[in-house]
Every structure is written in structure tokens, then in C-alpha cells.
Amino acid sequence: MTNNKDEIEYYLKLFKSWGTMKKPAIICIDDEPTVLESLKIELKKAIGDECIIETSEGGEEALELFEELLEDDYEIALVVSDYIMPDIKGDEVLKRMHALSPNTLKIMLTGQADLEALGNAIKNARLYRYIPKPWHTEDLRLTVIEAVHSYLQDKKLTEQNLKVRDMNEELEQLTREQAALIAQLHENENRLMQFLEAMPVGVGVLDANGNPYFLNQKAKDLFGKGALPDVNPDRLSEVYRVYKAGTDSEYPPEDLPIVRALQGESATADDLEIRQEDKVIPVESWGTPIYDEEGNIVYAINAIQDITDRKKAEADRERFTYELFEINQSYSRFVPRQFLQMLEKQSILDVQLGDHVLQEQMSVLFSDIRDFTALSETMTPEENFTFINSYLSRMEPAIIENQGFIDKYIGDAIMALFSGGADGAVKAAIAMLHRLAEYNLDRVQSGYPPIRNGIGINTGSLMLGTIGGSSRMDSTAISDTVNLASRVEDLTKNYGVSLLITHHTFSRLQNPADYAIRIIDRVKVKGKSKTVSVFEVFDADPPEVQAGKFATRMLFEEAMLFYYQRNCGESAKIFQECLRVNPGDRVAAIYLERCQQYMG
Numbered sequence: 001m002t003n004n005k006d007e008i009e010y011y012l013k014l015f016k017s018w019g020t021m022k023k024p025a026i027i028c029i030d031d032e033p034t035v036l037e038s039l040k041i042e043l044k045k046a047i048g049d050e051c052i053i054e055t056s057e058g059g060e061e062a063l064e065l066f067e068e069l070l071e072d073d074y075e076i077a078l079v080v081s082d083y084i085m086p087d088i089k090g091d092e093v094l095k096r097m098h099a100l101s102p103n104t105l106k107i108m109l110t111g112q113a114d115l116e117a118l119g120n121a122i123k124n125a126r127l128y129r130y131i132p133k134p135w136h137t138e139d140l141r142l143t144v145i146e147a148v149h150s151y152l153q154d155k156k157l158t159e160q161n162l163k164v165r166d167m168n169e170e171l172e173q174l175t176r177e178q179a180a181l182i183a184q185l186h187e188n189e190n191r192l193m194q195f196l197e198a199m200p201v202g203v204g205v206l207d208a209n210g211n212p213y214f215l216n217q218k219a220k221d222l223f224g225k226g227a228l229p230d231v232n233p234d235r236l237s238e239v240y241r242v243y244k245a246g247t248d249s250e251y252p253p254e255d256l257p258i259v260r261a262l263q264g265e266s267a268t269a270d271d272l273e274i275r276q277e278d279k280v281i282p283v284e285s286w287g288t289p290i291y292d293e294e295g296n297i298v299y300a301i302n303a304i305q306d307i308t309d310r311k312k313a314e315a316d317r318e319r320f321t322y323e324l325f326e327i328n329q330s331y332s333r334f335v336p337r338q339f340l341q342m343l344e345k346q347s348i349l350d351v352q353l354g355d356h357v358l359q360e361q362m363s364v365l366f367s368d369i370r371d372f373t374a375l376s377e378t379m380t381p382e383e384n385f386t387f388i389n390s391y392l393s394r395m396e397p398a399i400i401e402n403q404g405f406i407d408k409y410i411g412d413a414i415m416a417l418f419s420g421g422a423d424g425a426v427k428a429a430i431a432m433l434h435r436l437a438e439y440n441l442d443r444v445q446s447g448y449p450p451i452r453n454g455i456g457i458n459t460g461s462l463m464l465g466t467i468g469g470s471s472r473m474d475s476t477a478i479s480d481t482v483n484l485a486s487r488v489e490d491l492t493k494n495y496g497v498s499l500l501i502t503h504h505t506f507s508r509l510q511n512p513a514d515y516a517i518r519i520i521d522r523v524k525v526k527g528k529s530k531t532v533s534v535f536e537v538f539d540a541d542p543p544e545v546q547a548g549k550f551a552t553r554m555l556f557e558e559a560m561l562f563y564y565q566r567n568c569g570e571s572a573k574i575f576q577e578c579l580r581v582n583p584g585d586r587v588a589a590i591y592l593e594r595c596q597q598y599m600g
Helices: 005-017 033-047 059-071 090-100 115-125 137-157 162-183 189-198 217-223 233-239 257-262 308-331 337-342 372-376 381-400 422-445 480-495 543-551 553-564 568-581 586-599
Strands: 025-029 052-056 076-082 105-109 129-131 202-207 212-215 242-244 267-275 280-291 297-306 356-369 404-410 413-418 453-468 473-478 499-502 517-523 532-537
Touching: 025 033, 025 059, 033 052, 033 076, 033 137, 052 059, 059 076, 059 090, 076 090, 076 137, 090 105, 090 115, 105 115, 105 137, 129 137, 137 162, 162 280, 202 217, 202 257, 212 217, 217 297, 233 242, 233 257, 257 267, 257 280, 257 297, 280 308, 356 372, 356 381, 356 422, 356 473, 356 480, 381 404, 381 413, 381 422, 404 422, 404 473, 413 422, 422 453, 422 499, 422 532, 453 480, 480 499, 480 517, 480 532, 480 586, 517 553, 543 553, 553 568, 553 586, 568 586
Parallel strands: 025 052, 025 076, 076 105, 105 129, 453 499
Antiparallel strands: 202 212, 202 297, 242 267, 267 280, 280 297, 356 413, 356 453, 404 413, 453 473, 499 532, 517 532
16 A cells, blocks of 8 residues: 555545545544644644544544534545543444444544454444554554545445455455565565565565565466576566567566566556466566665565456456347347436346336327238238338338337337427328338339328327336336327328328427428317317328329318318318319318218
């Protein structure tokens, strides 16, 4: 673990980039004001102005201060508490603080604390460290810097998954052990060698000239050899067979963490491979310079960790992520991506039975092939499937290209939803009819009869969600808006037209004049009590049919006006004129028949 305040400043900047602009806080608790002031001075020397330091002379006061800082959105990085206090013992104070903020690190000053108190603090407050009282200044400084560093680093790692976090915690522990050994180097080199030999990771040491000085047994096992004399830094990768991971290139010697440490840099790399005759070992390496009392580098120490298991876990995670992506891609063919987005779900795996969301304005499109039952009776089941897929595959792009998505196929019928406005639904329907005309040309040329379909569109609010049971569920949209769209599609059969929209859709078109539209009727559809105005959109009609409807549109609307004024005589005359100009207008013929029946 580093004691370099520059690294703490780096983590603080990263911490602020997450949106927390206030400095982290440190709370010191001691019932002796002189001790408390001394502690605050030492902490100021250790971390400067990177954290705010608050003090309290008692446990109750400290708990109130702790809660106030949390309410003011301060991150409390560290609490340093004495044990013996008149109101509440230090272990109980830390226990209560831990319940409020488990991530806050706790240090106990143990001047009169017994083992039971330390045990309680460790068990109930996850005690980070204890320091004898009176403390050694250097021990206190290193411990506080290490604690603040640890707290900020934990903030950085909170979004990683549990397995990676566990690995990082293990590596952090190894780094702390390494740092502890380095701290002992100036006191007793022989003792340091014993510690290094006991390390659970490989450890190598270069002298000031860059020659291998020491390798512990773990490092010898990794490299397949010990510390060889007269190997200068330029030949380390060659002699110890260190390669750039995934390549046949030796690792650049100048980039090795232990060589960088000789230049005074603490460095880390996890893209190294050690190659033995029968295996390749991926490793992570940490290099740290060791200074004498005059600030000269006397050694560079290197810790090497075999990360085979981690690499395997990363590969498994990448494979899982890819497989999950493939699954989502496959499921998107059954459950539309837009459906998941509206439910605010990242994946199909997040969807639960009963999930639902209200959509205030959506256009619902229903499309159905005319006389499909009679047509299907002339085909085998296999031919039916081939025909339906051929037809639906031509209709789908028209919907997607106009920002809609298909909610479901109901045999030959299509139900599609549009959240981007009514224009998208109407344009999709027109495109579908154009594509159907092209499809019919191919069918006729192949000796098959042309097909016709009807499309109905309605716009309004609906509930989008999942229905079904524990073992089978489906996405759907439920509301009167959906039901009315289905009823309007059915009305196309009555009027012999291809595309009908309700006044709810008409009123939400950005510019209705952009379309070929005429009002058809005001009706009460089956199952509904309110009257609905229905409009025909004839942009996709054959040119001659479209020309006839344009030529008679004003006459048609005038006749409709007389009809709804119950002046069937005048209405019938005008409808007859419409049919004279446009004999194929089935809607005009229907109204003429109604007028004649009304007049008796």
C-alpha cells in the first residue's frame, strides 16, 4: 500500500468525478482535549487538506456529529476513536457508527483497551486497525494514509462484480504484506529475506545496478530459475522468458515494473506471460523502489502473482457476456427490443410476470389478409407456413423503418405499436400496402391469385406488459385503444377499402394534408358505446382509383354532410354524381344504397 499523497489526490479527483463534490471527512474521538488536538495535528500532517477533520470529546457527541455529516451528504472515510471515555466505550461507538455507514473505516486507540474490547470492535464494527496509545507518529501517519487510500479505492471498485472485487481485495492484502516487508528492509535485511521467502507470491529483488539479487522460492517456481548473476536489466525478459501476453514478442525490458522501479516509479502490469518449456503462466507484477536514508534507490522489489485463475474467470465472464448478448439477440426476435426499453429492462432475463407500464400516446396498427381461411384451404400445411412467412417478411420492414415494432403475429394478422407519433403508423401502413402490391405482381407472374389485406389504426393510451403464468408468459398491450384498432381494421371489409384510421389518429397527424384522406363514417363499433369518426387513407390505392377519389372528394364530402343532416334526397343525388365520375367507389355506392333505403 502506498504512502504517497499524490495517489490519494488521484482517488479524490476520481471520487469527485462521481458527483460527490465535498471532501471526505475524518472524525477523531477522545475525551482528553490535548490528545485530541495532537491527533488532529498529526492527521493534518499526514493528509494535508485532502479531508476535513472533525473532533469530538465523547461518544454521544461523536454519534450526533456522525449522523449530521451523513445527512449533509459527506463521505466519512475514517473514524479514529479512543476506547476509554466517560459516556460510551470506543468499541460501542464504532459499532453504532458501523451500523450507519459500514464502509467507513474504523481505527481504535488502544491505550487501555482490553482484548475483549478489540474483539468486539473487530466483530461488530469491522475494525480496520488498532494503534497503541501513545502512538508512534510514523505508524499513525502511515496507517491513516493507508486507511484513506483504502477507503477511496473501495469507492472506485464498488461497481465491479463480486469475484473481481474479491480478487482485488486479495491483491490489496498481498500488496500490504509486501509494503510491510519493505518497511522492515532498513532494519534487518536478513529478516526481510525470511519474510520474502514466506510470501505467497513470487518476489524478486534487483540491486541498484539492476542485477538480480534475490528470488524467493515462489518466484523460482514461476521463472524456472533463481537469481542469476551478471544479468543486466536489458536482458531480464530474455533470460527469464517474459513475453507480452498473447504475442511471441519478449516483454520490453524498459517496461517491466521492476525496471521502472529502478527509475523511482511504482509500477504495475498485468499483461506479462512467463513461458516455461511445458506451459505459459500469465502473471501480474508490481514494482516498487526501495530508498536508503539519503533518498537513493538501493533496491527494486518485484511481486509476481500467477493470475491463471483470474484470466480464466475473465475469459469465462467474456464468454458469458457474449452468450448473454447472443441470447438477447435471439430473444429480441420473440420479444421486441422496444418492448424491453419501455419496461426499462436491460435484458429479457430481467422481465418478470406482471411487469407493466402505462404509455400515454401510442398508435396501434392491425393488419389482416382478406379471405385467408378460404385461401389457406387450397394449400397444404407446409405451403401455408411458406406463404405466411413470405407475406409477413415483406410487411415487417415497413413497420420497423417507420419506428414501430411488431407486438405479435396472430396467424396471418399483425399487431404493431408505434410510440413516435401517429404519422409513423400511417406511413407504415401505406408502405405495407405498396409492398403488398409488389408482392402481388410476383404472385400473379407465378400463377397465384393476388391477395388483399385491411389495416386499421387507432391512437391513445394503453398498458404494455407481460401476462400469463409462471411457466409461460407473453408480452402484450391492453386497453380500449387496442380493441378499437382491431374493430376499425374489421370495418375495412364492410367498406371495401384498404386502410382506415380513427379520428384519434387523424387529430394527431402532424399535417393531415400530406395524406390522401377522406372521412368515411361515424360509427359505433362492436362492443363500444361512443361514436367514432373513421377516415380512409387512400395513398396506396392504384393510380386510377386514387385519381377518381381525388376528383370526387369535394362532392363526396358534400354528400356526406347532407347525409348526416338526414337530407337523403340531396345526398343521393350527389352520391350518384360521384359514382358517375368514379364508378368503382364502393363507399359511395354503400351510401347511395342507404339513402335509397331511407327514402323507401
